[in-house]
Amino acid sequence: MKAKVYLTGAGPGDPALLTLKAKRAIKNADVILYDRLANDRFLEYASPEAEKIYVGKKAKDHHYTQSEIETLMVEKVQAGKTVCRLKGGDPFIYGRGGEEALKLKEAGIDFEIIPGISSSLAVPLYAGIPLTQRHLASSFAVITGHEAADKDESTIEIEKIAAAVDTLIVLMGVGKLPQTVARVLEAGKSPDTPVALVRWGSRSNQQTITGTLADIVEKVEAADFKPPAVIIIGQVVNLREKLGWFENKKLLGKNILVTRPRGQAASFVEMIEAEAGNAVLAPTIKIxxxxxxxxxxxxxxxxxxxxxxxxxxxxxxxxxxxxxxxxxxxxxxxxxxxxxxxxxxxxxxxxxxxxxxxxxxxxxxxxxxxxxxxxxxxxxxxxxxxxxxxxxxxxxxxxxxxxxxxxxxxxxxxxxxxxxxSVKLEAEILELLLNEELDLLTFTSSSTVENFISGLEKLIENKNLELEAAEKISNQQIWQQLKEIPTACIGPVTAEKAEEYGLNLKITAAEYTIEGLFAAILKYYF
Missing domain, CATH: 3.40.50.10090 (Rossmann fold)
Structure with missing residues (x-):
């Protein structure tokens, strides 16, 4: 098969929102160039032999410039590689996908475009905010906040757009929120117009802050609300009080360690994600x-x-x-x-x-x-x-x-x-532990307990890891932190092994199945 580039939309972040075609492109790629807003979980679908290159960009922090990314794509295809260019949301909605496609065309590189679910459409819905509602809002517009700083410099006529639509969605606009709000007010919008900012929308760490054009800037600054976030301006924001659903899920914000073998973890991971939890894959054994x-x-x-x-x-x-x-x-x-x-x-x-x-x-x-x-x-x-x-x-x-x-x-x-x-634990697991970002440990057999402990011992011994937190904490403190994290086990035999290692056993499933373990976890939290 001839090498080519798949310009692929990864959606807003919820793993279930990745399209089947995008999943196939990831699976078949020799090289994956992925962005900051493309969920890392999607790399699980890649071939073990695939080269994975992070090319994420955020304000004032670029691993690769846009020109370097485009050159990298061309070089990889010319070397006979099939490339999946994985981009958050939709690649052609403020994703610079058009620029990349033109560069590939100029270089004579074959490419295919795989649309993704745009964050501009999905994220408001995950916050319980419809973009249109009969008798309330019949039109909406999507703009980028990057060009909202100065009316003389901006190519976006925000005043005209805001005056013409009922709902305004602003992407990449947190850093320039004051300027955007000022220009929307100039369009004649009432200071009482509702506003919402949704951070990391559709993911387990989703957060929403609401206010009005009169006070949203002050609220965002007080909460130190950081990007990435989608901004929604309009009366539809008020519907959130009745329609909010995702942030009501039982495991929202919970980072749950899954130590099952990689090939058998899918059903458990899906259960966790269905309740808005974040499954941290750390397989300790393979079959x-x-x-x-x-x-x-x-x-x-x-x-x-x-x-x-x-x-x-x-x-x-x-x-x-x-x-x-x-x-x-x-x-x-x-x-x-x-x-x-x-x-x-x-x-x-x-x-x-x-x-x-x-x-x-x-x-x-x-x-x-x-x-x-x-x-x-x-x-x-x-x-x-x-x-x-x-x-x-x-x-x-x-x-x-x-x-x-x-x-x-x-x-x-x-x-x-x-x-x-046994499977070698990734350094990321120690980093999460050091930063106190693990909320629950789960084990489905005695061997997963034993191999997790032995794998962690090896990580702790290797203090050459480039983890800033590792320099500020002793090995004894690391083990103490581990033993404070609640632990869930699939049955009494596994639970006994966890207690042997001094883990903080809080949950033992009454039914010794993955479904039973998950039910016990939900019961523990609620």
Whole structure:
């Protein structure tokens, strides 16, 4: 495929507002040039081999000049790379996308434009402010605040625009708010006209400040309200009192650490973001196939030797089915075997493969599983002395279930179906900890706890990190800060491990699933 540039709109920041086409462009890119206003979460969709270059700009702080960004795009494509130029909002609404497209055209570079949801449209709605409302506002205009400082210098006739429309939206205008307000008042707008500024709109850290043309400048200065923010001027601002919805969500402003394996974190992250929380991805483990696959392959070849099959995780199901496929076997090989799954997600994964579990205990602990099985023994539905159990599990799975089944008289093959490997923690996690910006730690297994602690130890030892806060705090103080952060665990085994390390355990899910953990988190905060 011929190398080209995708001028891509990333939307206002809510990950769910990224378009499908933009996501595809990120996924397929060799190089991603991303702006300050493009949510970093979108880089999760990129290929691991993709080159990611931050080219963000804010007032008086440019990593790259506009000319340098344009040159960089041309150079990368000429080197045979496909480039995703990721820009906040829509690339052609005050995003300088037109300039970049013209530069590419001049250089003979192929390009494609992917529109994004503009912050001028989305951010007011996330603050509960419609741009138009029947009988209240039937027109609106969008302008840039960068050119509002001086009437003699500005190319925007704010006075005429403000007089002609019911709602005025100003982008990039916080720094020049006094001048903008003065010119809107000159247009004849009443000093009582409502005004709202929405900062980091559609993200977990969204903030809104409201006032009127008469007092908004004073309020913004008193609150030290910083960019980036969208300014909305007009009577529609008053509807916020009734229509505000996003800032009422339960996890707004909460930075929640997610330590799940990257490939399995999506559903949990979506739950957090659906309640306006910010999921801080810090995978501490990754799932890989067993180093020695022969034991599982051998067990699959000899399935007729087993009376019972217990799956304790979704991964156990996945790797078992892969082994079944590799032996050119299908579901007929499971005929006559009673199957138990631990947890609804594991049962759902099994069902997707065409198998319905015979047993699903309510209590996912080892004690609960054994009590569940003993009940069938009492009903003469199972004889442990004549039973053989196959347990496809992780390399680090606790041996207690295997040991207890053997004590009951059963034969047990606890075979390694997959393994876990630790993942290096990013320095960003330590930076968030040092700046006291983590509100909740979450763990879904004992191994995520252990690997998080060991990963953090390595970060703390490396004081060569370029973190200003690291020079002002001792290692002991860092650990103390960590132990003050509330911690949530998926079940009692994980909770016990968290307490071993002295973490501030506040939440233990009653149902040992991601849904149960999330429900417990919401209950804790409300």
């Amino acid at each position: 890989k196939s067993a180093q020695n696959r022969e034991p599982l392959q051998k067990a699959v070849k000899n399935l007729a030797a087993y009376t019972h099959l217990i799956f304790t995780s979704v991964n156990g199901v996945k790797y078992f089915m892969q082994a079944l496929e590799s032996q050119r076997l299908d579901l007929r090989a499971l005929a006559g075997i009673k199957i138990m799954t631990i947890g609804s997600k594991t049962a759902a994964e099994l069902k997707q493969n065409g198998i319905r579990a015979d047993f699903i205990p309510d209590d996912y602990s080892t004690a609960g599983i054994l009590e569940y099985l003993k009940k069938f023994e009492g009903e003469n539905k199972i004889n442990f002395n004549q039973s053989s159990f196959l347990l496809p599990r992780a390399d680090i799975a606790p041996q207690l279930l295997e040991e207890e089944l053997k004590k009951l008289g059963a034969e047990v093959n606890n075979v390694e179906a997959y393994r876990t490997e």
